[in-house]
Amino acid sequence: MSYSEKLLDHYENPRNVGTLDKDDGDVGTGLVGAPACGDVMKLQIRVGKDGRIADAKFKTFGCGSAIASSSLATEWVKGRTLAEAETIKNTDIAQHLALPPVKIHCSVLAEDAIKAAIKDYRAKHGDAEREAAE
Amino acid sequence: MRGSHTQVRTNHPQLPIYMDYQSTTPCDPRVVTAMLPYFTQHFGNPHSRSHTYGWEAEKAVDQARAEVAAIIGADEKEIVFTSGATESNNLAIKGVVNFQRDRKRHVITTVTEHKCVLDACRHLELEGSKVTYLPVKKNGLVDLDELERAITPETVLVSIMAANNEIGVIQPLAEIGRICRAHKVYFHTDAAQAVGKIPLDVNAMNIDLLSVSGHKLYGPKGIGALYVRRKPRVRLEALIHGGGQERGMRSGTLPTPLCVGLGEACRIARAEMASEAERLRQLRDRLLSGIQARLPDVYVNGDLEQRLPGNLNISFAYVEGEGLMMGIKNLAVSSGSACTSASLEPSYVLRALGVEEEMAHTSIRFGLGRFTTEQDVDYAIEHVVEAVERLRQMSPLWEMAQQGIDIKSIQWAEH
DSSP states (O other), X not given: OOOOHHHHHHHHSOSSBSOOOTTSTTEEEEEEEEGGGTEEEEEEEXXXXXXXXXXXXXXXXXXXXXXXXXXHHHHHHTTOBHHHHTTOOXXXXXXXXXXXXXXXXXXXXXXXXXXHHHHHHHHHHHHHXXXXXX | OHHHHHHHHHHOSSSSEEOXXXXXXXXXXXXXXXXXXXXXXXXXXXXXXXXXXXXXHHHHHHHHHHHHHHHTTOOGGGEEEESSHHHHHHHHHHHHHHHHTTTOOEEEEETTSOHHHHHHHHHHHHTTOEEEEEOOOXXXXXXXXXXXXXOOTTEEEEEXXXXXXXXXXXXXXXXXXXXXXXXXXXXXXXXTTTTTTSOOOTTTTTOSEEEEESTTTTSOTTOEEEEEOTTTTOOOOOSSOSSOTGGGTSOSOOXXXXXXXXXXXXXXXXXXXXXXXXXXXXXXXXXXXXXXXXXXXXXXXXXXXXXXXXXXXXXXXXXXXXXXXXXXXXXXXEEOOGGGSTTOSOOHHHHHTTOOHHHHTTEEEEEOOTTOOHHHHHHHHHHHHHHHHHHHHTOHHHHHHHTTOOGGGSOOOOO
């Protein structure tokens, strides 16, 4: 199987590897996949006061395509609002990295990871807002 | 550390380093030299009886047959040339069962056999035969009591591989042979990985049929052999019909250069097996201890004692196998990870040992062989350690493990 240069670049030089404090109110964490399936992605976002994603970090257990997909996802979400980040589609990731057909599920997982991180942030934020209102 | 690493890398003469000898082996240059005259000079049909071209080819084929027989302690009349171990396994299993079809139709094999044995058995099942697939123990070896219990009056054949292609474990052939003989059941062994690597003796081990592959022992691809016992005689139904070559068991003109190559490969292996095995065992141990000295959470799959000297199959916990292979691109190895196969299932061999799926995804097979050097092994250690450390820093599972979180306690969404 031969991979695209963009994919190999993300694998060799992954962007935004790391961990944000999951207990921080401004941080949303998505953890998707399963060890038994051979892929686990953790994607985290930090939302700034302007409502835009100020920072994003990932850690991935998986093949090169999974690592590249999550690396690209962190790059793409930065600077976007949550609503904008939600529009990132797995097909865009797959196309950008030229994923072979058997690796499409890696891009699906990256999209799931973005959505899970946003959901987690909203759940926290919603709770915080409710607390403030009470 | 980094400086010395870079030095190792730039000093290595040939990259990527081949460490996939259970997949295939290069032809030994001596094998190629022996073969060459039979392409152009002595090109005769070994079955031609009317001129010297034929006689010369026949003589070469007979010599090769004697070499193949010698490496397994057989008589040359008991060797049938085939296109490779897949054909040999098909001929042995289908041939014996089909010949006995009206009397006995039960076959016993194991779940860790090569795909061609399993698939041949599946085919027989579709045609009405019964097949028992024995499980293996955690170390990859068959339970002899379980084997004996599985034998019924209907059993015609036991087919158990000599050495496994993924984990290199060597089955207790002599004990299996003794059980089969006591119950008057034929014993076939797929010895594709074992011939030329470990001593084999069809008489001492009571083996009735044995499959040989050329390209696994530094011979050419496209040639193999099946040993078929003559005393007591094993009868087979042929798969390929035609001119009645190979005593009717395998028709078709013999490929003289390939036969010569297999014979030469067997001759070399027989002469050098003892010293080569010792050398490979030391290299294998050097590779394992070198990796284990620097990386925690590294597990060997399969028995380490009853094992081919050149095989090492390890799981690097928290690092996915294909991701790791991309990171060690200067090593040509293979992985038991799902991602390397079309099936998306991790290795059925590792699963059969009870290796959990998440660990099966992290396995790498290192196959060392005749042309592997100490320098290769030292390079591999550096390369693997560096890649695993890098990928673990990127792995959420490694992070959880370091924080003391039990990965099994998490509700994963299986996808």
